[in-house]
Amino acid sequence: MLSNKSVKSTMLVTMLTLAGLALPLQASAECKLVSTKDNSPLSVKAAEGDTAEAKTFLETCINPYTQAYAKDPALILEKKAGGKKLYGYNGCSGCHGGKLEGVMAPSLSKRGGQGAFDTKWVYAKNSTDKGMFETISAGTPGVSGGIMPTWHKQVEGHAGDGLSTDEILKIIAYIRSGYGGDGDKDWLKDEPQK
Numbered sequence: 001m002l003s004n005k006s007v008k009s010t011m012l013v014t015m016l017t018l019a020g021l022a023l024p025l026q027a028s029a030e031c032k033l034v035s036t037k038d039n040s041p042l043s044v045k046a047a048e049g050d051t052a053e054a055k056t057f058l059e060t061c062i063n064p065y066t067q068a069y070a071k072d073p074a075l076i077l078e079k080k081a082g083g084k085k086l087y088g089y090n091g092c093s094g095c096h097g098g099k100l101e102g103v104m105a106p107s108l109s110k111r112g113g114q115g116a117f118d119t120k121w122v123y124a125k126n127s128t129d130k131g132m133f134e135t136i137s138a139g140t141p142g143v144s145g146g147i148m149p150t151w152h153k154q155v156e157g158h159a160g161d162g163l164s165t166d167e168i169l170k171i172i173a174y175i176r177s178g179y180g181g182d183g184d185k186d187w188l189k190d191e192p193q194k
């Protein structure tokens with residue numbers, strides 16, 4: 001006969017084992033990315049030195065910077081590493097304009113302009129941070145008449161030195177902060193993004 005005490009300790013061991021099994025399952029949650037070019041799976045992995053924000057995004061598809069920037073606009077200008085600076089340093093402004101207004105590429109603020117895509121997303125999925133991350137990371141097929149280059153340093157054919165997951169997430173948060181269109185702001189929703 002098992003004593004009461006040993007039944008209790010057996011239960012404790014069982015519970016700990018279950019908890020131990022549950023943890024790795026949780027940690028393996030993954031945001032499944034697809035290329036905007038052709039919908040094929042897009043492989044971007046957590047890399048050494050990735051920030052907590054980058055890891056959260058790769059697990060949940062939620063960009064923590066978007067909400068942080070929405071609450072505290074001063075972060076957009078954060079010294080050296082803020083989203084606005086990264087947008088300028090990496091030449092996004094050359095095609096999309098210093099104020100996101102669109103120059104030789106569609107406006108990203110969607111406040112209006114010359115082109116059909118200056119008020120709405122060329123790719124509807126860009127209303128989520130997941131969709132926009134896919135568009136910036138691996139480029140586009142050219143629906144608006146020009147193509148968007150590939151930027152993520154883990155994606156073949158990227159421009160220059162390429163950008164890290166963290167840098168792209170900050171740039172997206174900056175783009176969101178300048179939005180002036182009348183579409184849905186899916187990026188402010190807390191639920192996992194498709």
Ligand code: HEC
Nearest residue numbers: 091092095105121122123126140141142143144146147148
């Ligand atoms: C050489 C010009 C060029 C540069 C530089 C460039 N883009 Fe683009 N981008 C484009 C073009 C052209 C499109 C439209 C693509 C299409 O129709 O497939 C586009 C599309 C986009 C879109 C989707 C817009 C929509 O309405 O759906 C986003 C977001 C974007 N670019 C962000 C960026 C960011 C961030 C950078 C800098 C890291 C950048 N772009 C640099 C040319 C450029």
